[in-house]
Amino acid sequence: MRVVFLTSRLPFPPEGGDRFRVFHQIRTASEAGHEVHLVTLARERPDPDAIAPLERLLASITVVPQPPLVSAIRAAQALAGPMPLQTAYYRSKRMQEQVSLTLRRARPHVVVTHLFRMAPYALASMRHYNARWILDLTDVISAGIARSLPFRRGPDRWLYQEECLRIQRYEAGISPRFDECWVISDAERRELELLAPEAEIRVVPNGLAPDSCLDGNAPDAARLLFLGFHQVFHNRDAVRFLVQEILPRVRARVPGATLDLVGQGAETLGPWARGPGVNVLGRVPRLEPYFARATVFVAPHRFAAGVQNKVVHALANGVPVVATSVVLQGLEPIPQDVMRTGETADEIAAEVVDVIRHRGRAAWMAERGREWALATFTWRTSLEALEGRAPEHDAAAHEALISTAV
Numbered sequence: 001m002r003v004v005f006l007t008s009r010l011p012f013p014p015e016g017g018d019r020f021r022v023f024h025q026i027r028t029a030s031e032a033g034h035e036v037h038l039v040t041l042a043r044e045r046p047d048p049d050a051i052a053p054l055e056r057l058l059a060s061i062t063v064v065p066q067p068p069l070v071s072a073i074r075a076a077q078a079l080a081g082p083m084p085l086q087t088a089y090y091r092s093k094r095m096q097e098q099v100s101l102t103l104r105r106a107r108p109h110v111v112v113t114h115l116f117r118m119a120p121y122a123l124a125s126m127r128h129y130n131a132r133w134i135l136d137l138t139d140v141i142s143a144g145i146a147r148s149l150p151f152r153r154g155p156d157r158w159l160y161q162e163e164c165l166r167i168q169r170y171e172a173g174i175s176p177r178f179d180e181c182w183v184i185s186d187a188e189r190r191e192l193e194l195l196a197p198e199a200e201i202r203v204v205p206n207g208l209a210p211d212s213c214l215d216g217n218a219p220d221a222a223r224l225l226f227l228g229f230h231q232v233f234h235n236r237d238a239v240r241f242l243v244q245e246i247l248p249r250v251r252a253r254v255p256g257a258t259l260d261l262v263g264q265g266a267e268t269l270g271p272w273a274r275g276p277g278v279n280v281l282g283r284v285p286r287l288e289p290y291f292a293r294a295t296v297f298v299a300p301h302r303f304a305a306g307v308q309n310k311v312v313h314a315l316a317n318g319v320p321v322v323a324t325s326v327v328l329q330g331l332e333p334i335p336q337d338v339m340r341t342g343e344t345a346d347e348i349a350a351e352v353v354d355v356i357r358h359r360g361r362a363a364w365m366a367e368r369g370r371e372w373a374l375a376t377f378t379w380r381t382s383l384e385a386l387e388g389r390a391p392e393h394d395a396a397a398h399e400a401l402i403s404t405a406v
Contacts (some may be wrong), residue, residue, distance in 0.1 A: 030057040140191040142168035147303035175199035207379030225294035230265035249349035291317035299323035315369035338369040
């Protein structure tokens with residue numbers, strides 16, 4: 001097939017949820033023999049050498065510069081109307097021209113539009129091409145913002161409340177106009193069904209990066225690990241909760257416990273993210289050494305959207321996970337015995353301490369988590385969806401894995 005991807009961010013390097021998802025969808029499609037084209041916005045033109053691994057997968061790539069100041073002005077101007085500010089931020093006449101040019105040249109069988117903010121480019125061209133038009137929402141963004149509102153304050157809360165309503169109306173309006181809408185989890189599917197019951201919805205989870213899983217672990221005695229992009233609100237809130245409320249309770253019972261904060265943007269965390277036992281490591285070349293040494297991965301998100309990829313990777317690398325029910329919800333259906341959950345600081349700290357003190361039980365749980373993650377999160381599902389095929393995985397085997405813990 002000839003496939004065109006429309007994205008708001010250059011999907012390389014494959015870091016962060018959106019770039020990770022698009023890069024591996026492109027990689028999987030290209031490796032399956034499909035002809036893949038990419039039209040993307042970027043803050044600046046990338047160095048060709050830096051994106052060579054992406055270019056090798058593509059029949060063509062068009063990068064449209066997106067000056068941040070111009071985009072910010074467009075978003076501010078949109079306050080007077082009903083359009084979501086995100087959509088206005090990513091508006092570009094030049095992008096529309098390049099999308100039209102690529103579609104004329106490629107004559108695609110499939111067009112994948114990534115995130116609602118790129119929908120205007122697809123909608124403007126849809127009637128001219130007999131293709132399958134896919135809107136990969138990934139998450140229902142309005143629902144994720146709504147969950148964050150109780151944790152926002154002042155003007156920030158007002159702005160996001162207004163944006164939430166705009167996005168909600170927009171998601172409801174555009175979703176039925178595409179042939180398919182993809183979301184990342186069953187929980188997101190239920191959210192979209194409430195907004196757009198006429199939309200054709202398909203759950204398309206992420207897979208795991210090739211060669212990213214350990215063969216074995218050598219965990220330290222009491223090393224907690226948090227991984228994420230630290231410049232997004234839900235991760236910053238989780239770090240604050242972890243450092244200020246959970247870790248002191250853990251260290252009161254296990255004095256030698258430490259916490260590694262790994263991931264891009266960690267250097268932007270304030271003094272509140274520093275303290276006894278906290279190691280702010282930031283971006284690292286490879287994650288596997290940190291998974292290997294981690295005693296427990298902690299994901300204390302009080303709000304979030306979709307699937308937390310970092311949790312999936314921790315499970316796949318055989319690290320015991322303690323998380324909130326918000327994180328668990330994004331992974332359902334999931335066996336009951338592959339991770340621990342808690343809501344309050346006391347509950348989460350108690351589960352973390354139990355993992356540290358009962359290594360045999362924790363190792364068994366980690367092995368169950370590894371088996372489940374490796375069986376569940378595969379890019380084959382994405383390829384099946386792109387090709388319009390019904391899922392080929394053994395549903396009976398998957399259900400058996402789920403039911404063994406029930």
